Amino acid sequence: MSPRTLVVALVAATLALAGLVLPGSSAPASAAPVQTLEWTAGDSTDHYLSAPSTAVAGETTIVFKNTEELGSTMSHTLTFDTSTPGYNHDVNLNILANPYDDKNGVHEATVTLTPGKYRYYCTIQGHTKMMGEFVVTDGGGADTTPPTVTANVTGTKDTAGNYVGSATVNLSASDSQSGVDKVEYQLDGGAWTAYTAPVAVTAAGSHMAHYRATDKAGNVSPEGMSSFTVVTGQPGDTTPPTVTAEVTGTKDAAGNYLDTATVKLTATDAGSGVDKVEYKVDEGAWTAYTAPVAVTAPGMHMVSYRASDKAGNVSPEGMAHFTVVSSDTTAPTVTSEVTGTKDTAGNYVGKATVTLAATDAGSGVGKVEYNLNGGPWLTYSAPLALTVVGAHTVKYRATDKAGNVSAEGTATFTIVEGDDSTAPVVSVVVSGDLDGSWSYIEDATINLTATDAGSGVDKIEYQLDGGAWTVYTAPVKVTALGTHTLTYRASDKAGNVSAEQGGAFTIVAAPPGPDACPDSDLRDTVILGTADSQVENRDTGNGCTINDVIDDESDYSSNDQFVTYVRAVTQELLDGEVISSDERNLIVTAAIESGIGGTATEPEPEPGKKKPETKNPGMKKTVKTPIRDV
Structure with a gap:
């Protein structure tokens, strides 16, 4: 499975558009929106990629894009604030977009904006830093009218109208067009200060509070002024409560x-x-x-x-x-249900939906979480619709409001393609040094490859000498002397399994003698075809040089097959400390650059003549007759 496929498998939970409620008042159906505002989101949980800062009042098309093209692999929402003081609350908008939903993460809605300031944010847990605001002005023209601001001084008064102990200055402002941006005050000639809450004045004496307001269009009201006097409490009262x-x-x-x-x-x-x-x-x-x-x-x-x-x-x-x-010490109960269309083998065809449910009779359910195929734990908020072909494991748990956590549950299932009914094609190459009897000397290496043009190869398996089926992940080196049987097969992601194939091969001990290659290739460097690796062509320990043990003259079906073979041979040389890791890389690079690979057939020898020996006939002979049929 490629890294891209793995990423998609971790995040392919497709979510539908959440509830979208538009304002009750809207423009007639025939009226075109006065503007289009666009928000975009990517693979960040602390900011939107882009968002508007200003707009005009009237019917508006909202576009929210959260797509793969923008780098997103997760869900985001675009939600308008309807409760925080200081903002307009007349648009109830909540768009949930996911790169893998049925709209590919691009959603639109039509709303009616009024003059003032709007706040927006993302409601998904962990994404709360994604927020912002924009200002809406009157679509009919610029706002040139300043806001109105008033003051109200409260507190306990004595008979002379003085405030006893303290006086509290309360300011309020309104603006019917662009809306109030800020209110400021100045106490007794001090600095202008932003007004955020009533101002308590406790210093005894006469005071003057100046105040003003600014709207979102930049208009500033005339300054207002309120004067009052604060006196101490009852004579001698310096004792706190x-x-x-x-x-x-x-x-x-x-x-x-x-x-x-x-x-x-x-x-x-x-x-x-x-x-x-x-x-x-x-x-x-x-x-x-x-x-x-x-x-x-x-x-x-x-x-x-x-x-x-x-x-x-x-x-x-x-x-x-x-x-x-908490008196609640009992963990919640959580269950899962996997739904979808199944084939006769019980696999889900095309899509599977996982629904989680939790209950807690004590403090109540606090949260439900899940992880997909060993990924991070995520908060569950809606059923998970999975479409990626292959085997899946969903683990889940629930936590109640008292902090009790349930045992983890597990749901396992497989998704297959609905229209892939063709099994993979699998082939084998057994490589090694062959003697004149077509037996492998000392060891043989099994190389398996598979292709599938439909859903893709899921796994290759082999069985050696009647043993258990084993998943093939790398070339298999066999060293035990004697005759061996090999059976192999491949499965694709749609669940199709190839027919079992097999054969036999024999491994014998190395023949006696100090020189296994009396007619050695004594060129100075290791050369494959016309590609010079610049690696010294040294003796491998049995009289054969590196050029002797790498067969670059046999018929290969492709350069990939030749490179795979060279990787296996050079790994043995590396394991035997004949070459270094860097030298192995140079030889493999030469194999790639050599372009060796084809389907030519080895000519049969003339009657009565011995088949010519090759430096490593294992690959050539294996391609023609890889193993005897059994």
């Missing part, structure tokens, strides 16, 4: 709270009186306390708290530490 916390709930033997811990805060102030109580859970934001706080997330927690009185005194921060554990 007292605030306490009480944590309640059902505990286990270790003192941990089961499922829920409830934090109750109480504050008192004998002077000006309590103004407010605030708290924060762990590293969260400070929040006004109005009722007991229930903490349910399992784990260790810190609740910080403080209180302020009406004179502006703030208590030291208090802190309550506790641990919440």
Whole structure:
């Protein structure tokens, strides 16, 4: 299987378009969209490849491309924000695109945009850094009207209208065209500051707050001004309130709270009186306390708290530490179902769909995960539609909200091509040194090859001397003396199996004598055909040179067959420390450059004459009569 096929097998889970809801108001069917906006995504989980930054109001065609051509191998969504303050929420758009879906990752939708700012993001877990925003202006013309901004000062007043202890400045702005971009304020002649929350002023004395707003078209409102006076609280009130916390709930033997811990805060102030109580859970934001706080997330927690009185005194921060554990210790149950059209062998034809389901009667299911063919664990969100031909293994598990993880389940199945019914073609070459009786001297190497023009070769198997069937992955060297039988076959990815073929060959001991090649090829370098490897043509240890043991004169059906043969022979020379790895590479390169390979037939000897010897007749004789039929 090629690297590309393997990648496709890992990511070929084809997802359909998710729910798409368009705004209720849209242009008449006959009206053409005023614009087309395009987003693109690739193989990144932290940004879109391209996205618009501006648009005009009106009916708009949204195009979302997440394709192989853009480098993507995963799913992404284009989702418009409908809840975050500060953005338009009138377009409910959620497009899910996958390079392998029925639209090849290119999806379109029509929406109606209104002036303002829109935020978009990707909803897939782990992709949340993919986000952005764009500004929509009035399609009828440029926005030249500044926003409107107002101020409201609140707090406890004395009879003279002064604010006791503190005054809070609240600003609000509106813009009916491009929308408000920012609101700023300036307190007592200080620097202009972006307004993000009400401003509490506690310093006693007279104050002036200036404010202004800017819309998304760059128009700035006239400055507004609000003046007020803050006075201290009751004379002598410099004492902050007292605030306490009480944590309640059902505990286990270790003192941990089961499922829920409830934090109750109480504050008192004998002077000006309590103004407010605030708290924060762990590293969260400070929040006004109005009722007991229930903490349910399992784990260790810190609740910080403080209180302020009406004179502006703030208590030291208090802190309550506790641990919440779940009473749920039972893992979820998760099951799988594989569906699709099967052939008579139980293989799925063309496609198989894997559906996972999990239940948990305790804390509830937190997430379901799967991995495909040993790949990474991924969050399961929809049935997996697989189309890649071959055997597949899907492992799956579920985790509940208490952190309990189920045992892994496994689903195995095979997908075959619907129209491939032709078995592969498989062939064998047995190579080695042959004696005059056509027996291999000391060892023989089995080389198997297979081709399949349909779904492709899945595996080659062989059986030696009646043993078990073994998957062929590399040339097989046989050294045991005697006669051997070989049977072989090949299977394609559609499940078709070739007819078994076989034969026999014999291995004998090396004949006595110091020189196995009395008529050695004594050229200085190893030369294959006309290709000079520049490797020294040295003795291999038995009187034969490297040129003697590499047969470049026999008939080969292709250069690939010749190169395969040379690889096998030079591997033996490398194993025997006759040549180095670099020299082996040079010889193999010469084999490739030689162009040797053809279908010529060796002429038969004249009657009464002995068949001429070759330097390594194993390949030549094997091609003609690889092994005797059995």
